[in-house]
Amino acid sequence: MIAVVLATDATPWVMPSIEYRLLAPILIVLGAGVISVLIEAFLPRSVRRPIQLTLVFTALIAALIAIISLHDDRAVVGQGALVVDGPGLIMQGTIVVIAILGALLMAERGLDPSGDAFAPRASALPGSEDERQFTARGYFQTEIWAFFLFAVGGMLMFPVSNDLLMMFVALEVMSLPLYLLAGMARRRRLLSQEAALKYFVLGAFSSAFFLYGSALLYGFSGSISFPVIAEKLAANPGQSALVLIAMALVAAGLLFKIGAVPFHQWTPDVYQGAPTPLTGFMAAAVKIAAFGALLRLFYVALGGMRWDWIPVMWVIAALTMVVGSVIALTQSDIKRMLAYSSIAQAGFILLGVIAASPEGLAGAIFYLISYSFTTIGAFAIIMLVRDDTGEATHLSKWAGLGRKSPFVASIFALFMLSLAGIPLTSGFIGKFSVFTAAIEAGNTWLVIVAVVASLIAAFFYLRVVVLMFFTEPTEETATVAVPSVFTTIALAAGATVTVLLGIVPQPLLELIIHAGVFVR
């Protein structure tokens, strides 16, 4: 063994070749992140916001163009650390679009009379004289954009990582800025900081699981590369205990990120505490990135072990769907309710993962896309519904909203119907495609559980609709703030995609199916 290592060391070091064109989407976003930090360092406060916003949107649009231009490329790049393939590109593309919508929401300054959704100075103690001063002077933070760009960069790497180390790095690049951003809400800062701390500690804990699992997988296969691990697993099918433990630990790390039961408990606290635009962005984009990583790890590296992990995933998926739906029933805060809803939705998407087939992959990706647009739209509406203490997230304040603001309430009802999976919305097609994939893979009983869970879930989604439209407004009822063009665009995009994918899903489904499977 030592001799082998020495021999490797003895070979002359070769400059690794970097495929700049193929890596352009990631490089653009990360590069923009670096520029964003420099802007913060060198430019005066007054010009930072327009320049940062220009940078963010330019970078994201450029990344989107780069992703689209790669649509025919299939390659393993960066010395085997990353891949360019169809599913990866589709997920990256969706992440970038969601990031654009998320950035639009984060840039909104027209709703809160005192500014945007982020604390004027995160370092000031909540409720302190300092904080009052910063608020009164109209301070804003523009550092959020650097964090945001790094998080997006991490998300772009996460689903296309082709080895364990890259996946871990991507995970951290994605997560660390989000931990920070979660703690920077302008209103209810203690709740926000508590959420950030919980997210960070538990996130670190789960990263440890992932890292430990990776180490064990490396110990088994002598490589961190997914294809090599798959080869080794195929060659030594009898190797059990080490691989099983390794698999469980990496799975735990990723299941944490998607919010699967029993790794879900951070979700409601963080979703509730984080600034709402960030919650919307996170709920949508992290879900895609983490599912992308999970799909790749389980399909590419651990595909040969599927008869081991599928039964365990059955149980996790069933638990996730049922627990998410059932607990959501008794939530009285709309952000917490949507958090549990996101847990239940993760369970439905796991159905596609478990199918372990091209149909399952396509169904899961379609579901992710439909879910992310609907979710970000729903959180955009939550930003609008306010009273004088800020966002009115308690459900009692939504009573009769349909009478006061029928248009906004109708759009929210549309999102709720889509999340409940009612036909003519994207949610229905998503559920339908993962359910059919699961049945074709022989997981009929799991689909039965899923249908029961979606029945329970339909109750709490429709309860909001009933509350908005069939209850008399009270004095408590919140008012709807008039958003600026930023939120309006994001909202319109969310609603349009929700309806469009519900009525004409075929083009996107075909695109996903044509994109094929993961490159190995």
Added chain:
Amino acid sequence: MQELMPATGVFSLLWLLIALPLAGSAILLLGGRMTNKWGPYLAVSTIVIDALLAIWMLVEMMGQGAEERTFNDNIYSWVFAGTFKVDMAFQLDQLSMVFVLLITIVGALIHIYSLGYMSHDPDRRKFFGFLNLFVAAMLLLVLANNYLLMYVGWEGVGLASYLLIGFWQYKPSAAAAAKKAFIINRVGDVGLSLAIMVMFVTFGSVSFEDVFGSTGQASEGTLTAIGLLLLLAACGKSAQFPLQAWLLDAMEGPTPVSALIHAATMVTAGVYLITRSNAIFDAAAWAATAVVVIGVITMFMGAIIGCAKDDIKKSLAGSTMSQIGYMVIAAGLGPVGYVFAIFHLLTHGVFKAGLFLGAGSVMHAMKDNVNMRRYGALRALMVVTFGTFLVCTLSIMGIPPFSGFWSKDSIVHAAFESSNLVGICTVLAAGITGFYMTRMVAMTFYGKARWEDDAHPHESPAVMTIPLIILAIGATFLGMALLFWGNIETWLEPVVGFEEGHVAIPELLLMAITLAVVLIGAAIGWIQYARREVPVTEPHGNLLTRAARAELYGNEINDVLVVHPSFWLSRFLVWFDNAWVDGFVNSSAAAVGGLSGRMRKYQTGFIRSYALSMLGGAILVVVALVLVRLS
């Protein structure tokens, strides 16, 4: 089987026929008050353009050879599931051509008439929107090239009919009539949908081309089943026994609606359905016989009801039932009759529309009073209305040379060709027609004025009388035109087939006998209602009269056989739903809610317990993986 020609030239505009009124209806119904002013004129113009297009298509079609007159226009694949494929495709052949002409031309006249008739109605924009919707649906019905698409039109006309019968929904009677029509029509619609399903199972396709081309592959039993289901559908839409009860109530709608939908076009959809499906009925003798029997029963029922009603529109509605009975009989006779069923349908569409619009004109003059016992002596005051009404009456009675004579005589002749019994029935019913139509004319236009005190009869405006005159001209000449100049037999023969049978009685003698029976009926009517005083309140009457006034107890029979059992069943189901279903659902909802309340307690908010649950989860996953491997 005719060759299908691609729709080129003017025929590529087939879709426009439907799209124009559909767009008109959408603009009027969605446009709101903005369109109040010009909306009705837009609606009228869509139909007028449609009519002109239809005439252009007729001219083009006549220029083609007889076997090359079926045009197919595929718009797109509508349903595409496995091997099952349904196109959004239109087919224009000789049969649908005559329907398109009837619908658009009569429709255009009635739209124009409505401009005058509905001029004072506050909701006239809605009225014209519905009317346009009806025309679009009806055109879809006759232009579809498959049963499924036809079903869409079939339901569409049902919807439009419902909306228009209940147009004055503030009147409880109108709202009830609309519901009644809709529900009874549903029964027929079930027949059509089942027929389509049986076709799909049997032939694997629902397009006319495939179904008619492969009737040889199906057993006669299956074809009989399809035929009877189609007959059920036809009974619902065409108000044939036993689904006839809705048509008389449907007269609650505005009179132009009665003329267009419940006399000239929609109610003849059943005849179209049977004639269109001739390949099925030709191969299913039992089903065809059933068609004739239904037709004979309804022919008499309608005629008898028409004799007793004092409400001018209901009397005309009875007459419509009866006349459609004639068409149904002819359609049931097979290739000897299809052509004449359509022939009578066309002439009837014109003269019955004329009669209804005439009745509307009278009602307009009499402050919307429909009771003929309060009419009388109107001929001098309403010359145009009287003249046109009289022409249409002579036409429906079958007096030569008016249109109805030629078409009815053809049916009588065809009936004798297949069965003397059916033939005698048609002659007798013609006699009754003579009676009730004479009664109607006598009560309305002759005798003494029995008007209500505040009535000031006057002739209607030109926008109403001009359509009446045009329809009267049609009622006079259309029959001869179609028979001698248009050669309706040879025109329709490629689509529905035609064969001439043999009758024992010489043709002229048969004609004379029929005419004599009609004149006897008319004479009795004249003596009873023009010579004698007509009482203002209805006399007690004999048993048959009372039964006919009660619409031959159709409603009572429905009540006993269908309505009451349905009520009992629904009461039982409500009870079952409340006691058992809700009990189960509510208790399971309560259980899930309780579970939710208990489960959220585990969401403590402490990081340490979250981390513990993650750790526990990871360990469980490991254990589970090992267990899976071991098992």
